[in-house]
Amino acid sequence: MQRLTTFSLSIAVLLAAACTGVSRTSVARADSGGGSAFWGAFPAGADPVALGDKVVDDLTSRTYDPDGRYVKRGGMDYREVCDAYGCLRFAGETKDQARIDALVKHYSMFLTDAGKKYIPKPDNVDNAVFGILPLEIFRQTGEKNEAWKELGLRSADGEWESPRADGMTKLTRMWVDDMFMITGLQTEAFRVTHDAKYLDRAAKEAVLYLDELQQPNGLFLHAPDSPFYWGRGNGWFAAGMTEILSELPADHPQRARILDGYHKMMAGLLKYQADSGMWRQLVDHPESYEETSGTGMFVFAMARGVRAGWLDEKTYKAPALKAWIALASKLNDKGEVMDVCVGTNKAAQDNGVKAGGSMLDYYLNRPKATGDFHGQAGFIWAAWAMVK
Numbered sequence: 001m002q003r004l005t006t007f008s009l010s011i012a013v014l015l016a017a018a019c020t021g022v023s024r025t026s027v028a029r030a031d032s033g034g035g036s037a038f039w040g041a042f043p044a045g046a047d048p049v050a051l052g053d054k055v056v057d058d059l060t061s062r063t064y065d066p067d068g069r070y071v072k073r074g075g076m077d078y079r080e081v082c083d084a085y086g087c088l089r090f091a092g093e094t095k096d097q098a099r100i101d102a103l104v105k106h107y108s109m110f111l112t113d114a115g116k117k118y119i120p121k122p123d124n125v126d127n128a129v130f131g132i133l134p135l136e137i138f139r140q141t142g143e144k145n146e147a148w149k150e151l152g153l154r155s156a157d158g159e160w161e162s163p164r165a166d167g168m169t170k171l172t173r174m175w176v177d178d179m180f181m182i183t184g185l186q187t188e189a190f191r192v193t194h195d196a197k198y199l200d201r202a203a204k205e206a207v208l209y210l211d212e213l214q215q216p217n218g219l220f221l222h223a224p225d226s227p228f229y230w231g232r233g234n235g236w237f238a239a240g241m242t243e244i245l246s247e248l249p250a251d252h253p254q255r256a257r258i259l260d261g262y263h264k265m266m267a268g269l270l271k272y273q274a275d276s277g278m279w280r281q282l283v284d285h286p287e288s289y290e291e292t293s294g295t296g297m298f299v300f301a302m303a304r305g306v307r308a309g310w311l312d313e314k315t316y317k318a319p320a321l322k323a324w325i326a327l328a329s330k331l332n333d334k335g336e337v338m339d340v341c342v343g344t345n346k347a348a349q350d351n352g353v354k355a356g357g358s359m360l361d362y363y364l365n366r367p368k369a370t371g372d373f374h375g376q377a378g379f380i381w382a383a384w385a386m387v388k
Contacts, residue, residue, distance in 0.1 A: 035387035038307065039321055046328040049094055052383035054335030055376055056087045060102045075120025076110075078129050078181065079343075079373030086380035088136045093384055100140050107133065111147050119151070122158030125171050125181035131155025132188045139192060149192055156189035160201055168205055175346060176220045176233035179209050179240035187243045202244050203254035209237070210261040218268025219283055226346040228363050229283040232374060233344075235297025238265060239381065242301040245310065259310065262301075266311060269298055273319055277326030281341055282363050289368065292330045292339045296378025299323045303385035324386055331379060332370070340375030341366050 035048060042048065059080075084103065091099040109115035122128035135152030138145070159182065160169050169182060186202035189195070213220045219229040220237050241262045248255045272283045278290035279298055302320040305311035330338045344366055347359040369375070 039317075039386060043325060046325045048324070048328075048383040048386035051328055051331055052090045052094070052380055052387070053096070053099070054331065055083075055337075055380045055383065056091055056096075056099050056103070058335035058371070058376065059083055059087050060099075060106050075118050075127060076130055076133075077373070078126040079377065081130050081133050082180075082377035083373045083380060085132045085136050086377050086384060088133075088140050090380050090384040090387070092140045093387055104137055104141060107137070110134065110151065111145070122155045122161075123171075125159070125169075125173070125178050128155050128159040128171065129181040129185050131159075131185050135188045135192050152192065153189060156185050156198065159185060167201075168208060169201070172205070172208070174209065174212055175223050176209075176213055176230070177236045179206060180236040180243070182206075183240035183244045187247050190247055199244070199247060199252070203248060203252060203258065206241065206244060206261075207254050207257050210257065213237075214261055214264065217271070217284075218264035218266070219272075220265070223346045223348065225348040226359065228347065228359065230344065230363055231279055231281050231283050231291045231294030232297070232341055232378075233294075234265070234269075234283055235294040235301075235378060238262075238269075238301035239297045241265070242304050246304070246308070262305070262310065266302055266305060266316065269302070270316070270319055273323065277319075277322035277324075279323070281366065282360075285364065288364050290326075290339065291341050291368075292327060292337050293341060293372075293374040293378040295323060295327050296337075296375065296380075296382040299327060299382035300378070300385045303382070304388065307385075307388060324382060327379065327382055334371075336371035337375035337379045338368075338370045340369045340372040342369050342372060343374070 036042065084107065088100065088103050091103065110119055120127035120130050122131070131152040131154070133152070134148040135156075138148040138152065141148070159171060162170055164170055164172065171182070172178070182205050183202040186198045186205075190198035190202075212224065215221065215229075220234050221227045222230045222233045241258055245255070245258060245262060248258070269279065269283070273279060274286075274290055276290060278292075279295045280286070281288040281291040281294075283294070299320060302311065302316055303324070306313055306316050306320055332338060344363075347353050347362045350357075350362060353359055353362050
């Protein structure tokens with residue numbers, strides 16, 4: 001990524017605004033937010049506001065072809081949902097109304113009769129997480145349109161339709177990814193409704209997954225039959241715990257257990273952070289490549305923990321900042337994140353592995369992509385955490 005001086009970066013941002021007509025007040029918003037006051041002056045090329053703006057603009061500028069992008073997957077894909085959710089929160093945190101409006105407009109089709117066919121049914125966790133997008137639109141636009149709230153709650157409640165006898169969602173499958181798809185959605189539903197049932201659902205489910213998947217080193221298996229510490233999978237869990245801890249009251253019966261799991265994970269991540277500041281495709285394998293989507297999610301979780309007081313500042317502030325600076329270097333001039341692991345099934349279920357391949361090689365050899373929504377989501381979540 002081309003390195004710019006702080007002055008030239010500021011000029012570039014302002015010139016871009018003149019060309020596009022979109023308000024880009026990155027420098028002013030960075031100075032007025034809490035991020036730079038806490039983290040200190042960001043190095044050239046690592047300003048989270050300027051880089052976050054690029055990721056938001058990448059999303060809203062992508063060609064909108066729902067019949068090509070959505071229909072074959074049964075509706076809007078979870079990867080784009082998570083990117084859009086992060087972009088909305090980032091734009092809200094930086095008080096960028098122009099970008100909030102652009103994002104809302106970009107997804108306004110979901111409130112039309114023609115757009116309803118692109119809304120995924122909450123029949124698995126990846127489809128259900130769609131609900132975080134309309135719920136966040138509702139939060140960012142006030143109460144201007146109850147239809148967004150109703151649309152999001154349809155997913156949140158659908159995720160718990162006909163629950164198991166133990167009260168868990170019937171969609172429980174014990175994959176590490178689920179711990180954002182479930183806890184993220186239910187926590188967001190709580191933010192909108194203030195109904196404690198949503199927090200209770202998320203918290204109980206999180207404890208179940210903690211008990212099943214977290215290992216003594218603090219990291220999480222992809223699944224019981226795929227015993228590898230896959231980077232983005234661990235990132236999903238880190239992000240999910242961060243979301244729920246942000247809302248759980250101090251006296252909630254599951255808070256202590258979740259916070260303990262979070263502490264163990266963050267300590268484990270410190271052990272495996274690469275010299276560059278990044279984390280790897282397989283967190284504990286130094287021969288695996290440094291991967292951006294997982295790193296972005298870890299920055300989100302660790303930076304929020306430091307700012308919220310869940311983590312010791314002397315121990316975790318510098319590693320979180322180092323990780324952010326490393327991640328910032330992975331964003332190209334188009335606002336696309338590089339070195340993103342492509343969509344990844346659990347190894348035990350992949351046809352290639354069933355045909356006789358090695359589970360380890362399956363993870364080590366997953367291709368890297370540029371601009372994949374997994375990476376865009378992780379990056380914008382990290383940027384939000386750095387300006388929060």
